[in-house]
Amino acid sequence: MKKNLLFLVLLSGLAQAQQKEIRIYDGPAPGSEKWNWEEKKNNQNAIKLMTVFNVVNPTITVFSPDPSVANGTSVIVCPGGGFHFLAIDNEGNEVAKWLAKKGVTAFVLKYRTAHINTDDPFADMMAGMNGPRKAEWETENKATIPLVVADGKSAIAYVRKHAVEFKLDPSRIGIIGFSAGGTVTASSAFNYTAANRPDFVAPIYAYMPTALQSEVLPDAPPMFLVCASDDQLNLAPHTVDLYSKWLTAKRPVEIHMYAKGGHGFGMNKQNIPTDTWIERFGDWLNQQGLLKPKP
Numbered sequence: 001m002k003k004n005l006l007f008l009v010l011l012s013g014l015a016q017a018q019q020k021e022i023r024i025y026d027g028p029a030p031g032s033e034k035w036n037w038e039e040k041k042n043n044q045n046a047i048k049l050m051t052v053f054n055v056v057n058p059t060i061t062v063f064s065p066d067p068s069v070a071n072g073t074s075v076i077v078c079p080g081g082g083f084h085f086l087a088i089d090n091e092g093n094e095v096a097k098w099l100a101k102k103g104v105t106a107f108v109l110k111y112r113t114a115h116i117n118t119d120d121p122f123a124d125m126m127a128g129m130n131g132p133r134k135a136e137w138e139t140e141n142k143a144t145i146p147l148v149v150a151d152g153k154s155a156i157a158y159v160r161k162h163a164v165e166f167k168l169d170p171s172r173i174g175i176i177g178f179s180a181g182g183t184v185t186a187s188s189a190f191n192y193t194a195a196n197r198p199d200f201v202a203p204i205y206a207y208m209p210t211a212l213q214s215e216v217l218p219d220a221p222p223m224f225l226v227c228a229s230d231d232q233l234n235l236a237p238h239t240v241d242l243y244s245k246w247l248t249a250k251r252p253v254e255i256h257m258y259a260k261g262g263h264g265f266g267m268n269k270q271n272i273p274t275d276t277w278i279e280r281f282g283d284w285l286n287q288q289g290l291l292k293p294k295p
Helices: 002-018 087-103 121-132 134-161 180-187 234-248 274-285
Strands: 021-023 040-042 051-054 060-063 073-080 085-087 104-110 173-178 202-204 223-228 251-257
Touching: 040 134, 051 223, 060 087, 060 134, 073 087, 073 180, 085 087, 085 121, 087 104, 104 134, 121 134, 134 173, 134 180, 173 180, 173 251, 180 202, 223 234, 223 274, 251 274
Parallel strands: 073 104, 073 173, 173 202, 202 223, 223 251
Antiparallel strands: 021 060, 040 051, 051 085, 060 104
């Protein structure tokens, strides 16, 4: 009986270790030092979407694969949410769990979000995109975007700096993100340094207008793109634009543009082809040689 209890305790400890949350800055996040509101989490909204909001201190939560299948590759996962909240499960934790089963160490990034005065960030987004808060919401986003881009690059640099500790290959650190998290992801492929350059990027129905882009550098990382033509936010052109720029620069790129799927499908199942987008991502990772340990 005591042996069984000890085993359960050890197993519980292992599960907790696999989902350790780590702050990516030593002190207050640069540029938002005076932010002092309380981070919150709930799914009390019209579509029961689990959200995290009012994020002040950016963190990464580690999802480690079983050592028997670990391959040294890592991916930072960036949920979306209009820069005002994070769809933490559908576009975060569920993606990380899928990657861990493939032997990839995943890090779910909680980047900074604009401050909101409600416990229903989804309703706030609707009011901001199509309602009375539109002008205010856009102003908040404009101020927040540089901070979230910095958080993405800092997360990459943190993982690379601690690669030995995490038993990772420092040359196989990628980043995937959805919608606003796609902005974080795609932005990391521009204006990088040796410390924060991603080794591969996967913007998924990303918000990435030309104004946020710059020159595609000669060593720009390989890119995997996904979107739906019927995206309600009209982000399909953003995806096509990124594809065209990578193609013109003769950098490795793959695109999957689905006829239907809408915006924000993430890991949701709709019984349409977008349900298998992550399998296509797995195929791409495998083709890149990222699902097998280096010899």
